Amino acid sequence: GAVVSQHPSWVICKSGTSVKIECRSLDFQATTMFWYRQFPKQSLMLMATSNEGSKATYEQGVEKDKFLINHASLTLSTLTVTSAHPEDSSFYICSARAGVYEQYFGPGTRLTVT
Amino acid sequence: AQSVTQLGSHVSVSEGALVLLRCNYSSSVPPYLFWYVQYPNQGLQLLLKYTTGATLVKGINGFEAEFKKSETSFHLTKPSAHMSDAAEYFCAVEMGSSNTGKLIFGQGTTLQVKP
Numbered sequence: 001g002a003v004v005s006q007h008p009s010w011v012i013c014k015s016g017t018s019v020k021i022e023c024r025s026l027d028f029q030a031t032t033m034f035w036y037r038q039f040p041k042q043s044l045m046l047m048a049t050s051n052e053g054s055k056a057t058y059e060q061g062v063e064k065d066k067f068l069i070n071h072a073s074l075t076l077s078t079l080t081v082t083s084a085h086p087e088d089s090s091f092y093i094c095s096a097r098a099g100v101y102e103q104y105f106g107p108g109t110r111l112t113v114t
Numbered sequence: 115a116q117s118v119t120q121l122g123s124h125v126s127v128s129e130g131a132l133v134l135l136r137c138n139y140s141s142s143v144p145p146y147l148f149w150y151v152q153y154p155n156q157g158l159q160l161l162l163k164y165t166t167g168a169t170l171v172k173g174i175n176g177f178e179a180e181f182k183k184s185e186t187s188f189h190l191t192k193p194s195a196h197m198s199d200a201a202e203y204f205c206a207v208e209m210g211s212s213n214t215g216k217l218i219f220g221q222g223t224t225l226q227v228k229p
Contacts, residue, residue: 004157032215041123043204043219044158093157097215101146101165105157 002028004096006106013084014114021079021109023094028104029074030096035067038091038108050077084113116141116207120220125188128228133192135223137179137205140186146208147188148217149179153201163201175199200227 003026013019023033024033025082037045048058056069066088068080077096081088093108139145146165150158162173169181169219179190188205203223209216 009218034216043221044217046209046216046218049214049216095158100213101163103160103215103217105150105159107155 002026002098002104004094004104004106006092006094006109008109009107010110010112012112015085016083018080018082019084019111021092021094021111023077023079023096024103025075025098025104025108028096028098030098031074032097033071033077034095034097034103035065035069035077035079036093036095038093039085040091044093047079049079053055081111084111086113089113099103116143116145116209116218118205118207118218118220120205120223120229122223123221124224124226126226126228127195129197130194131223133177133190133195133199133202133225135190135205135225137190137220139188139205139207143206143210145158146213147179147181148206149173149177149188149190150204150206150219151201152204152222154158158204161190195225195227197227197229200225 007022008089024042033050038044047062048056050056050071052071058064071077095105117140119138135176148163149161164171164181165199172178177192206217
């Protein structure tokens with residue numbers, strides 16, 4: 001089946017720094033990727049939709065200047081958390097759309113901000 | 115606006131017993147509904163989906179779900195639980211009315227399978 005990878009799987013950063021998370025579709029091209037955030041013991045919340053070659057669209061309440069998304073190629077989308085703070089600590093999950101109803105999820109990246 | 119509610123954050127069954135995970139949705143348009151499973155340290159994996167057509171949907175690993183419009187439900191079942199079924203299960207509905215791909219997830223249900 002289709003595989004989506006994320007890198008890194010776990011990152012610890014200091015408050016005020018920025019961290020970049022990569023999402024790659026390994027064996028298919030994805031014109032659309034999605035970024036979700038999952039708090040412990042809670043559900044996934046959609047943050048933004050990333051379309052190759054265009055600006056990402058953000059869900060209501062998500063700060064676009066804080067969570068920078070770039071979808072530079074059909075196999076790579078990146079999420080940069082800028083000026084991270086402890087409240088940004090979370091599990092970030094991406095998914096890549098392979099077809100009309102087919103969407104594949106990455107294993108997630110755990111961000112801890114100290 | 116759409117929403118999803120999963121009844122029961124934790125379900126425990128014995129191996130070989132029926133698995134029933136409940137999901138109710140709210141949607142003003144015909145919904146696209148999904149069940150995903152999440153194993154530790156792995157990405158979400160699609161179990162099954164309902165878009166149109168037959169309301170009883172069969173998925174992988176012996177799971178199935180029935181779309182009941184009158185009850186706004188999409189419960190997930192499996193006749194006989196295996197130890198390997200222990201995982202987190204998420205019900206989801208697609209946002210909007212035009213195949214957006216954006217998903218709204220329920221709170222998740224942890225399935226425990228006892229030997």
